[in-house]
Amino acid sequence: MSENDIIAGEVSDIVDGENIYVETQQDGGNRDRMCAAKELVHINRIKLDNVVWLTGTYTRKLLETILWHRKVTCRIKSRERGGTIFADVYLS
Numbered sequence: 506m507s508e509n510d511i512i513a514g515e516v517s518d519i520v521d522g523e524n525i526y527v528e529t530q531q532d533g534g535n536r537d538r539m540c541a542a543k544e545l546v547h548i549n550r551i552k553l554d555n556v557v558w559l560t561g562t563y564t565r566k567l568l569e570t571i572l573w574h575r576k577v578t579c580r581i582k583s584r585e586r587g588g589t590i591f592a593d594v595y596l597s
Contacts, residue, residue, distance in 0.1 A: 510581045512544060512590070513597060516572045522564030523548050525594070527577060549582050550593040572596075 514529040527544050572594075579592035 511578060512581065512592075513576065513578045514544075515574060515576050517543065517574075519565055519569045519573060520545070522568065524589070525568065525572060525577075527579060544579075544590055545588065546579050546590045546592050546594065548594050549591045552593070552595045 512527065512529050514527040516525050517528045518526040520526065524545060524547050527546050529542060529544055576597035578595045578597050579590065580595070582591045582593065584590050
């Protein structure tokens with residue numbers, strides 16, 4: 506995956522105030538854009554109204570309220586060797 510690729514799916518888990526798991530929608534067999542069924546996404550930037558970005562338990566609880574089981578679009582900025590995607594996250 507290269508910078509500015511996009512994945513979309515449903516948030517299946519909130520790890521902490523900066524990392525979420527996204528159940529991705531597979532891209533109909535296009536091998537250039539294949540992604541795992543479940544991706545760990547580190548939130549680089551998030552577009553949400555009225556959210557002050559804090560870290561820790563408060564932010565995790567806030568993200569659970571806003572994102573859990575919601576559809577999101579992730580604009581990928583990079584991927585680390587361990588597989589974690591760094592992305593800007595938007596509610597779909």
